[in-house]
Amino acid sequence: MRRPLATAALLLVTAACAPVGARVAPVATETGQAERPAAYLDTETHQRLGQATPLPPEPGSAAERADQVATRAGWVAPGSPRWTLAQNHAEISPALALGHFDCPLGTRLSETPPPALVRLFSRALEDISAAARVAKARIFRPRPFVDDPSVATCIRVDDSYRTNSSAPSSHATAGIVFGLIMADAAPDQADALTYRGRVIGESRLVCGLHYAADVTAGQQLGYELFEAIVATPAYQADIAQARSELAAARQLGHTNPTCAAERLALGLN
Template sequence: MRGSPAVSAAALAVTALLAGCSSTPFGAPVASAVAAPAAMSAPAHAGGYLAVERVEALAGSVPAPFADSSAEQAADRALSDRYRAYEGGDRWLLATAHAELSPRLAAQHFDCALNARFASAPTPRLTALFDKVLKDANGAAELAKTRVFRPRPVGVDPSRAACTTVSAAGRASASYPSGSATVGSAYGEAMAALDPAHAAAAREIGHQIAVSRVVCGMHYPADAAAGEVLGRAVFAQIAATPAFQADLEAARAELAAVRATGLTNPGCAAERAALALPLP
C-alpha cells in the first residue's frame, strides 16, 4: 500500500468512536541476548485476580526479542515502516481510539463486536472486572520489559508520528512486549467469556487493539505479537480463579441490561470500513 488513506466521512465517524475482518498474525520473536538497562526495576503488582508469583512466572515465560542487528530484527523494522502509510487515515484514527484502555471506557471498543452500546447503562461490575484484568495483564507485560530492552519505533525514529501524544520519556521507554497488546488481548478473552455467542468477534477486536499499536508506531509487529500471546496466557490463569467467575456472572447481568436499552454504537459502519483496509 502506498501513501496515506484519505480522511473520509468514515474517518470522522471512527474518531467519534470511544471504542471501537480477517487478521494476519504477526511474526513470532526469537531468542536474544539483549540486556535490560541496569536502572530498570520490576513494577509493583497488586489488585488483580492473580498472585504476584503467578504474574512473575507469566512474565518470565516471554521469549527475548529479536537479536539486535539480526535479519529478523531488520525485517520487523521494515514491516513497521510500511505501517506509516496509514498515518492520518481511517485505520490511524481507529488506532487513536484503541489507545484508550482504561477499564471505565475500554468496554466500548467491543460495542460493535457484541452488538451492544456499553455507555447506555451502568456497568460497575464489568468495569471492576476489567480493572483486575488490566492489573494482571499490564503487570506481566511491564515486568517482562524489565528483562530486556527493545526501543520503540517512535524512539528509534524521533520524527515518526504517533497517533497519541507521547512524551520524550514515553518515546524512550521499552517496547517489548507490548503492554497495550497484552491488555487488549486479555480484554478480548474476557469479552469472549462474557458473551460466548460473539466470542470470535470479541477476540478479533482484542487482536485489532494490538494491530493498532503497530499502526501508531508505538510497537513493532513482534512486540504486539508477543503481547497477544502473553495476554492470552494471563487470561487463561485469570479464568481459573473463582473470583473471576463470580465477577463474570455479575457482568453478564449488566450486559443484559445494556442490551435491554436497544441502543447500538452509531460508529460501527466506520469501524468495519477501517478494519477492512488491507494491512502491509
Template structure:
C-alpha cells in the same frame, strides 16, 4: 464531529463516544476511581508468567530487521481512517476502553451502569499490565518512535515515552485479555470480540509504538494471563455478575453510533 473523506471521526479521545450524547456517568474517567484495582493473580504467579516469555529479538537479527521493514510500511496509513481508529485504541483503561468492543458485541456500554463489568476488566488490566512490565524490565527493545525520533505517532508521546520499552506490547497484552474476557461473557460473539482485540494490537503498529513481534508476544502473554486469572476462585463470580450487566446494556436496544465508521476503518488494507 468532523467529516474527512466521508469518515465521521467519532473516535474521540480514545473511545467511541457520541459527541452529541455526551459521556454517560458510568463511563467517565472519575468513575474508574471507585473500581477495585486489585488483580486476580499473586505477584509470584505474575512473575512466573513473565519469566515464561522469550526475550525480545536481538538487534540486527532477521526477526528484528523484518520487524523494522514491516513497521516502515505502516507509515502509509498516517492520517487515514485506520490511523484515526488507532488513535482511539490508544485508550486502554477501563471503563472507557471497553467501548472498543461495542460494535463487536452489538451493544452500547454506558447505556446501563456496569460496575461489576468495570471491576472485572480493571482487575484483568492490573494483572496484564503488571506482567507486561515485568517482561519489559528483563530486556530492553526500543520502540519504532524511539528508533526514529522523526517517526509520527497517532497519540501524544513524551520524550520518556519514546524511550520506553517496546517488547512486549502491553497494549496488545491488555487488549487480548479484554477480548478473552468478552468471549467468556458472550461465547456467541467470541470471534468478533477476539478480532477487535487483535485489531487493537495492530493499531499499535499503525501508531508506530510497537513492532510486529512485540504485538505477537503481547497476545501470547495476554492469553496466558487470562487463563491464569480465569482459574482463580473469584473469577467465575465476577464473570457472572458482569454478564448480568452486559445483558442489561443489551436490553436497552442502544448501539454505538460509531460502528459504521469503525467498519470503514477496519476495511482499510494493511501494508
C-alpha cells in the same frame, strides 16, 4: 516517508496512553480511603508469566530485519480510517475500553458501564500491568519513533514513552485479555469480540508505538494471563454477574455511532 499529523482526535486520546497500562481509578472504601482494585493473580504468577514472554529479536539479526519489514507493512496513512481507529484504541481505561466492543454487541457500554464488566477489566488490568512490568524490565528496546524520528505517531508522546521499553506491548496484552473476557461474557459473539481484542494490539503497530514483534509478544502474554485469570474463583464470580449485566445492556438496543467508521477501518463493510 510518513509525516506527523496533529489532529483534535489525537488530543482526546493522549491522556489515556500510559506506556505500561492505563492507571486504574482507585475504588472508594467504607472508610473513605481509596484502594486499587485487587488483581486476580498473585505476584509469583506475574513474575512467571512476565519472565516467559518472548524477547525481541537480536539487534542486527535476520529476525530483526524481518521484524522491521513487518512493522513498516503495518503503517497506514495518517488521518486514514484505520489511523483514527488506532487513536481510539489508545484508550484502555476500563470503563471507556468497554466501548471498543460495542459494535459486535449492538450496545453502547461506555455510556452506562456495567459494574461487573468494569470490575473485570479493572482487576485484569492490574494483572496486565504487573506482568508487563516484569517483561519490560528484562530488556530495553527503543520504540520505532525513537529509532527513527521520521516515524509518525498517532498520539502525542512524552518522555515516559522514550524511557519505557517497546517490548512487549502492554496495550496488546490488554486487548487480548479484554477481548477474551468479553467473549466469555457473550459467547454468541466470541469470534468478533476476540478479533476486536487482537485489533487493539495491531493498533499499536499502526500508531508507530511498537514493532511487530512487540505486539506479538504482548498478545502472547495476554493469552497466558487470561488462561491463569479464568481459573480463579474470583474471576468466575465476576464473570457470572457480568453475563447478566451484558445481556440486559444488549436488550436496550443502544448503538455506538462510531460503528460505521469502525467497519470501514477494518474492511468489514
